[in-house]
Amino acid sequence: MSNNPSFILNKINDVSFEDRPVPEIKDPHYVKIQVKKTGICGSDVHYYTHGAIGQFVVKEPMVLGHESAGVIVEVGEAVTSLKVGDRVAMEPGIPSRYSDEYKSGHYNLCPHMAFAATPPYDGTLCRYYLLPEDFCVKLPDHVSLEEGALAEPLSVGVHVSKQASVVPGDVAVVFGAGPVGLLIASCALAFGATKVVAVDLFQSKLDLAKEIGITHTFIPTKGDTPQQSAQKIWDLLGEKPTVAVDASGAEPSIQTAIQVLKEGGRYVQAGMGRDNITFPIADFCSKELTAKGCFRYGFGDYKLAVEFIASGKVPAAKLITHRFKFTEAEEAFKTVMSGKAVKVIIDGPEDEE
Template identity: 45%
Template sequence: MEKAENLSVVLHAKGDLRLEQRPVPEPGPNEVLLQMHSVGICGSDVHYWQNGRIGDFVVQKPMVLGHEASGRVVKVGSNVKHLQPGDRVAVEPGVPREEDEFFKAGHYNLSPTIFFCATPPDDGNLCRYYKHSACFCYKLPDNVTFEEGALIEPLSVGIHACRRAGVTLGSSVLICGAGPIGLVCLLVAKAMGAAQVIITDLSTDRLAMAKDLGADFPVTVQRADGAQDLAATVQGMLGAQPHISIECTGVESSVQTAIYATRPGGVVVLVGMGSEMTTVPLLNAAIKEVDIRGVFRYCNTWPMAIAMLASGKVNVKPLVTHRFPLEQAVHAFETTRQGLGIKVMLKCDQNDQEP
């Protein structure tokens, strides 16, 4: 293993993305060393590349990108009992560093000191070999592919959002945005029993994918559309205001639409990351007793996601539209930046480029 190459995708600064060799890490007692297989490119990876920061998270030293990942165990730490070399695993990228009040309450994603792949200053896993906490590596059933394992990360955002929203049998749901996160919210909402899902986007191609994945009403949005007019369109198509709106764009007008559209007593969940300050019709939400709930990543979702995939209740395979070997990472990032396709997947194992 000492002689193995560890080609890694490293962001040095805004706009400076490089492929370079790094040492193969040695796992600690509670860690495993993984030979990475499939790693998806997330919008946040591209945002760090283009802007050098997301909010208060600023790239100040070279950082390996990537956090939507799966791989094969090649070495286990001395304390690891539930995994062994050869196991295929999905990686949960957020690992709490301490057993603080958030950890004890089951909300470890909210811990201020959490380790998170590819969030400064923590390195991600877009590389050939990567070590990770064994407790946050989940064994994949034989009928779940490596790519599905990598897609558990975005799928988990959908699971956490739908849980926060209270999606249940018979719910009517508006999803704003048909990008990767909007589409996984659609898949999860349907799996959780939503009766009607209406989804909006500027892109007719993405809405066509949403229709294929089970959306009942795809709605093409024009940039000039007013928030209240779009809310009225949603109500007209559903025959009533939706119980739940899940906002996945972060765009101010879209957040406004979500609030205007939601029925009295309903729930708006904010998934998309937009401007720090956003103007919204708060009075409209207040007099309708609409709950506005935030979402930050996810917690306790990997077991449910694996069960959903293994049972066939959720099919994420159509989301992968482009595949590149790790050596072509810069081209893959450019493809994602241009908004081509839905999910771009990088294949990190030279000897296994299969899904």
């Protein structure tokens, strides 16, 4: 049965709308969701403009989108935690239940992950989408579906804070104040950090950081060395940070992050940059720093992201700058690519379409 309008990436810079078949529940633990709100992520844009991210190459037409929330319209016969009409945030990556990574508690690292809008898997910019019930997080009544869609990037912020072992009293610095960087900074505060510095080259991004409650902001001075930038951040804070996160992927930011950390500090790489960079290994060793990578999110991260939104600890909705109808999806992507938006939300297909 067709009646599942979908926004399709055919090839680089070539998108279209297509009526796909309505998916049918075949696993009794799955639910069918009518997608209501979807955010645009940087990875969606990268597939749009480049057709690939690393080893993941778009070879067949693919539905875009993975930051979504919607309403349950059908449940499998074994589903017990959800019912028709429930509003849910949709965690868009399903691991193999048989992988070592899943069994060891690191399902985000599963090599067999079926992740929405990552080739060869279709995404969520459509009317109907299927998920296992345990990859849906029910939204409290006062949390909007737009906020539910923002649970996806916010879950990255939650995972970063866990990777960095943020505890009350920590002082953190986050390099890069794009949507994910801002959510990482806000999560650090929610985890108990007393001071958080957002670092970026653009004042407009740092103004938004202030608006969502980030305690300090910093613009690097052109021509400064990483050591000089680190000293200015120390002067700004009155102390050395215990946690540093790079959400930019920029080599100077990574170098500054290592320089700025207090001895024994923790560093997390959240942004994707060039494959190889010059890294200050001597300072890393002499300070006895701990460094970790970060890939998406793991067990409990989505649920905690929704709780942070519901409690008001993370004002994620303030990041939304533009909203578009489903039929305006191409315009929504072009708005993101123009650099004019912070966070864009696309409505699901209207019922009468």
